[in-house]
Amino acid sequence: MVTVPGISLEGQVAVVTGARRGIGKDTALVLAAAGADVVVSDLVTEKGELDAVVAEIKAMGRKALGFKTDVRDRTQVDEMVKKTAEAFGRIDILVNNAGIGLPEGPHEPEKFEARQKEMQEHMAEWTSAKSWVSRFNEENFEKILNTNLRSIMVCTRAVSDVMIKNNRGAIVNVSSIQSFDRGGSAGSPYSISKRGINMLTESLAVDLARHNIRVNAIAPGGIVTEMMRDFTERPQMRQMLESRMLLGGKLISPEPCGHLVLFLVSDLSKYVTGQIICVDAGLNLARG
Ligand SMILES: NC(=O)c1ccc[n+]([C@@H]2O[C@H](COP(=O)([O-])OP(=O)(O)OC[C@H]3O[C@@H](n4cnc5c(N)ncnc54)[C@H](O)[C@@H]3O)[C@@H](O)[C@H]2O)c1
Numbered sequence: 001m002v003t004v005p006g007i008s009l010e011g012q013v014a015v016v017t018g019a020r021r022g023i024g025k026d027t028a029l030v031l032a033a034a035g036a037d038v039v040v041s042d043l044v045t046e047k048g049e050l051d052a053v054v055a056e057i058k059a060m061g062r063k064a065l066g067f068k069t070d071v072r073d074r075t076q077v078d079e080m081v082k083k084t085a086e087a088f089g090r091i092d093i094l095v096n097n098a099g100i101g102l103p104e105g106p107h108e109p110e111k112f113e114a115r116q117k118e119m120q121e122h123m124a125e126w127t128s129a130k131s132w133v134s135r136f137n138e139e140n141f142e143k144i145l146n147t148n149l150r151s152i153m154v155c156t157r158a159v160s161d162v163m164i165k166n167n168r169g170a171i172v173n174v175s176s177i178q179s180f181d182r183g184g185s186a187g188s189p190y191s192i193s194k195r196g197i198n199m200l201t202e203s204l205a206v207d208l209a210r211h212n213i214r215v216n217a218i219a220p221g222g223i224v225t226e227m228m229r230d231f232t233e234r235p236q237m238r239q240m241l242e243s244r245m246l247l248g249g250k251l252i253s254p255e256p257c258g259h260l261v262l263f264l265v266s267d268l269s270k271y272v273t274g275q276i277i278c279v280d281a282g283l284n285l286a287r288g
Contacts, residue, residue, distance in 0.1 A: 005267035010035035013088045014265070015081075017041050017071050017155060018098025020049035022225035023174060023254040027095055028053055029060075030258030031265070036093065037063035039084045043070050043098070044106055063088070071098045071151035074158075081158040090166055093265045094159045096152045097174040101190055101227050103140035105147070108226070115230055141189045148193035152200055156215075160208060169213035170265040171204065173197050174257075175276055177221030177284035194219075198276045205274030214273040216264045221280030224251045246282025 014031045018024040019040035032038045038057050042050050045068040057064035065087060067080040084091060100106060107115065125135065152173055163169030179194035197217060205215040222245055224232055231237045232251060242249055260279045263269055278284050 005270065007262065007266045007268060008035045009093070009262075009266065012036045012092040013039070013084070013090050014093035014095065015039045015041070015084060015091055015155075015159060016095040016097055017069070017151075018043075019053055020044060020047070022227065023220060023223060023257045024095070024097040025049075025053050026254040027097060027258040027261045029056060030255065030262050031093065031095075032057040032060050032062045032064070034262055034266070035062070037088060039065045039067065039080070039088075039091075041067040041069035041071075041080055041098075043068070044108075071096075071155055072146045074154050077151075077154050077158050081162065085162050091159050091162045092166075092169055094155060094163075094169070094171045095174070095261055096155055096171065098151060099148045099174060099193075099227075100144060101230075103137075103143045103189075105227070107229065109229075112229060112233075119230055144189040145193050145196070148190070149196040149200065152197060156204060160211070160213060163208075163213050164211045167212050169208070169211070171208075171213065171215045172261045172264050173201050173215070173217040175201070175217040175219045177219050177278055177280050177287075179219055179276070180284055201276060202274045209273060214264075214269070216269070216272060216274065217276040218257060218260050218264070219276050219278045219280070219284070220257050221278065221283040222251045223254050223257060223279075225254055241283070244283050244286035245280075246286050248281055250281075252279075252281055 009031060014036045016024050016028040016038060019028045020042040028038045028040045040050060040053050050066045054064045054066040069076045069080045071077060156171060175197040176194040178191045179198050181191040201215055201217040208215055222241055242251060257279050260277060
């Protein structure tokens with residue numbers, strides 16, 4: 001006789017970074033729908049999107065808090081974790097989702113035209129005879145690595161202090177199919193940051209297992225969000241991407257990322273740790 005563990009997160013508290021929109025928002029909503037109380041944070045709160053996510057979670061009958069938190073800043077992250085622990089007395093789940101693709105990110109809709117122009121110039125330079133090493137921009141490199149990779153250490157260190165006290169926890173890092181890039185685009189700081197996340201996920205999984213804390217990563221690809229708009233609004237690029245989406249032939253919404261996160265924080269994956277799982281309709285395999 002087998003049993004199927006429940007997927008309910010009732011009584012659990014989740015923290016999701018970069019949650020005003022996109023993958024972070026849908027993940028926060030999925031965790032709330034599964035019964036968790038959810039703390040959402042983002043660098044950008046002025047537009048009211050984060051407040052709207054908080055309201056949506058509360059409308060589901062869950063507790064919710066929203067924080068303006070820059071994940072690069074240890075003081076701000078510590079403050080968010082302290083206030084969460086004071087309000088709820090526990091943190092069971094951490095989703096390290098905040099990230100940027102270009103150094104001037106977060107990618108705001110109103111900057112789209114300017115970004116397109118910049119991207120064309122960038123592409124012209126990219127295909128020039130110069131090697132990427134000679135085009136190395138220290139400031140851009142640092143900004144992307146700080147936001148996407150170093151931030152995961154900053155947030156995990158702060159939250160794991162609380163999880164360790166309770167001897168339980170599940171952490172999910174948001175990597176990317178670009179973490180599996182080889183050679184050609186290996187010079188991209190984004191790919192490097194995401195490959196680093198995979199390595200960090202494995203290291204943290206080993207380190208935190210003694211405290212009954214699991215650490216896994218999802219590797220999304222082809223998800224329609226503001227970050228992907230630079231690609232998805234260029235018909236040729238969208239067509240190329242969709243021709244490689246093996247399941248369904250279309251780019252996908254952020255919600256399935258939330259579903260994979262839910263699996264990875266629920267008891268269904270009780271013995272899964274240190275894994276990096278793609279949610280990309282097969283795009284990573286198809287791009288070879
Ligand atoms: N969309 C895709 O296809 C795709 C593919 C692979 C990985 N990802 C990853 O998914 C995650 C979410 O991206 P998305 O696609 O939803 O894009 P998005 O731009 O809609 O969401 C990213 C969020 O992170 C926030 N953020 C950026 N810098 C921050 C900082 N310093 N502190 C706190 N918050 C910050 C942004 O304000 C934004 O709300 C990112 O880590 C991204 O790299 C996305």
